[in-house]
Amino acid sequence: MDLNAQGVAHRADGKVVFIDGALPTEWVSAVPAGRRKSHWEQAALTEIHRESSQRVRPLCPHFGLHTGACGGCKMQHLEPRAQVAIKQRALEEDFGHLAKVRAEHILRPIEGPAWGYRWxxxxxxxxxxxxxxxxxxxxxxxxxxxxxxxxxxxxxxxxxxxxxxxxxxxxxxxxxxxxxxxxxxxGDDVxxxxxxxxxxxxxxxxxxxxxxxxxxxxxxxxxxxxxxxxxxLDPRGAAQLAYRLPEFGITMPFRPTDFTQVNPHINRVLVARALRLLDAQPHERVIDWFCGLGNFTLPLATRAREVLGIEGSPALVERAQQNFQHNQAQRGSGLPPLAATRFLARNLFEMEPAQLMADGVADKWLVDPPREGAFALVKALADIHQARLGAPDAPPLPEGAAGWTPPQRIVYVSCNPATLARDAGLLVHQAGYRCAAAGVVNMFPHTAHVESIAVFERAGD
Missing domain, CATH: 2.40.50.1070 (OB fold (Dihydrolipoamide Acetyltransferase, E2P))
Known part of the structure; x- marks a missing residue:
């Protein structure tokens, strides 16, 4: 089965046939439909002769292959744990095929409610x-x-x-x-x-x-x-839209058009796991790249000595700073103050080694990019490593590079396994890291969307 919820079959001549609605291990009848290429074609399911043990009855009456069916979900006919297995396999295949990288440890998938999750x-x-x-x-x-x-x-x-x-x-x-x-x-209350x-x-x-x-x-x-x-519409007396991260004593106000994770149940677990994997210590400086409103930055400020959040949008940087100030003001009731935290606006899709070094040495990084990934950031890190190795095609090191050291550990949260795999290939093959662990995060049950998390550590550490 692929991530578009198509069963993958093979004809006698080896040609791949994608069948909408068919599940692995099923015997079905199908007729050619849609696109045909030299190595593959699409087919329409007409009858199921033997059902998979993982086929379930869709809860939504609007799900299916019929005319007018809703396109919001693709996998409601597949048992939720099997959906997660499909996504885990997709992540591992992208790592293997696109990056020639294999994680040393496969993390247990992060799962949550399969229904009522889309906030x-x-x-x-x-x-x-x-x-x-x-x-x-x-x-x-x-x-x-x-x-x-x-x-x-x-x-x-x-x-x-x-x-x-x-x-x-x-x-x-x-x-x-x-x-x-x-x-x-x-939000939690609004x-x-x-x-x-x-x-x-x-x-x-x-x-x-x-x-x-x-x-x-x-x-x-x-x-x-x-x-x-x-x-x-009516601002006077309006309650604040916000969500809480109770494990860290953090409340995150946001506007309805701000980017926040659609699944708050999974987000709480994801933030907690990311911080455990990063393992920031009270003496360490951490950079949170693509920090947004501070979803990871503010929890990090409860663990590290100093945190720098970097985001491409100046408006989001301002909002993140306001969220930091709001939470710092609320740190009563026995909660210690948040660590020194700054936010900067930076075009993270045009990162160069000199700019990377200008943001200072950090013991650890957290990276949470959009679907495009963090190629420029990772490429700058790889260029520095290659220049220090004396690679013939590496760009020269920027002035003052001698005192700059790369992060010991990187936790990378991704919403696109293909761009994560691409960046993982750079980190492992050109930047001096090993992939210590990786796993999926089922942020969007019943859909083809794959969220994932990976841990990279300096090779030899």
């Missing part, structure tokens, strides 16, 4: 005048159309229960034709809904939103244009 979601909205209805939800599989969703079991139960009321709300509005999107952001609207909302529409908020206990945020225009 962040972007729901498309469309008024379908011909059918006299409004659709609110994800897109149909392999389609630009919105699925006719009446329920969604991966959303928190209280958000799932709002889908049909949201449809009725939009249908009642004057602006029903010019509201293309509702973004959902749940649920925010961001309404994208392409024209100013009328006074009656604003009142309809207020009545909905009062009935369902949510906050409305309005987005008339780009993300920087997002604002609370």
């Amino acid at each position: 962040r979601a972007r729901l498309s909205v469309r008024h379908v005048a011909k059918k006299g209805t409004v659709l609110v939800g994800f897109h149909e599989r392999k389609s630009r159309y919105i699925a006719d969703m009446q329920t969604c079991k991966i959303l928190p139960p209280h958000v799932d229960a709002m889908l049909m009321p949201l449809r009725a709300l939009i249908a009642s509005m004057d602006a029903r034709d010019t509201c293309p999107q509702i973004e959902v952001a749940c 649920t925010a809904l961001v309404l994208r609207h392409l024209e100013p909302l009328s006074a009656p529409d604003l009142q309809r939103l207020r009545a909905f908020a009062a009935e369902h206990g949510v906050q409305w945020w309005l987005q008339p244009k780009g993300p920087d225009t997002v604002h609370l």
Whole structure:
């Protein structure tokens, strides 16, 4: 099975056939469909003659291969633990095939609730005048159309229960034709809904939103244009949107359009495991690359002597600094103060050895990049190592390089196993590290999304 939830079969001549909906070990009938290439083709499942023992009944009535099926999930027909095994295999294959790297130790997968986990979601909205209805939800599989969703079991139960009321709300509005999107952001105590609207909302529409908020206990945020225009409908007395990391005594305020992990249950475990693997000591300096709002930075400040958080967006750097100050002010009730912590804005996709050294020596790194990975950062580290080895094609060392030392340990959190594997290859083959451990994080059950974590240590340490 591949990560698109297609069963992988082989014809007698060796040609690979991808079959939507088929699971490993099953006997099925299928007919050619979709693309055909010289070495592979796609087929459509027509009948299952012998089911896999890992096939389960999908909980969601909108999941499946039928016309109009929701495309939000791909693996609901596969037992959740088997889904994790598929993702673990994908990570190991990417490491082996793309990087020629093998982790010395496979970490136990991080798993959590398979349902009601998605606290962040972007729901498309469309008024379908011909059918006299409004659709609110994800897109149909392999389609630009919105699925006719009446329920969604991966959303928190209280958000799932709002889908049909949201449809009725939009249908009642004057602006029903010019509201293309509702973004959902749940904190521990507050649920925010961001309404994208392409024209100013009328006074009656604003009142309809207020009545909905009062009935369902949510906050409305309005987005008339780009993300920087997002604002609370009624800011006076509004509760703060935030999530907690109780193991570290940290509270993280955020705006509904900020990047935060969609699965808070997994995020708490992920932060705790990342810090255990990094094992920052009270005398050590740590750099958190791609730090965002400080999801890892602030917990690190409860362990290390000094922490530097580096992020590409100046706006996020400012928000991270505010979160640090907020938490430092709250460190009463026997909690020790946070370590000295700074945040810097830096283009991490254009990192050079000189800039890397300018940010100072750190005992350990935590790296948590977007899907593009951390190639420039890792390449700068590799260039320094190759220059010190005297490699003929290595760039010259920057001035003052003699006193700079690379981190002893790197914990790399990834949302794309292919770019993690690429960066792992650089670290192991050109930067002087070994891959001590790696494993998957099932942040998105029932989907093809693979989150993972890997540990790199200086070779010889």
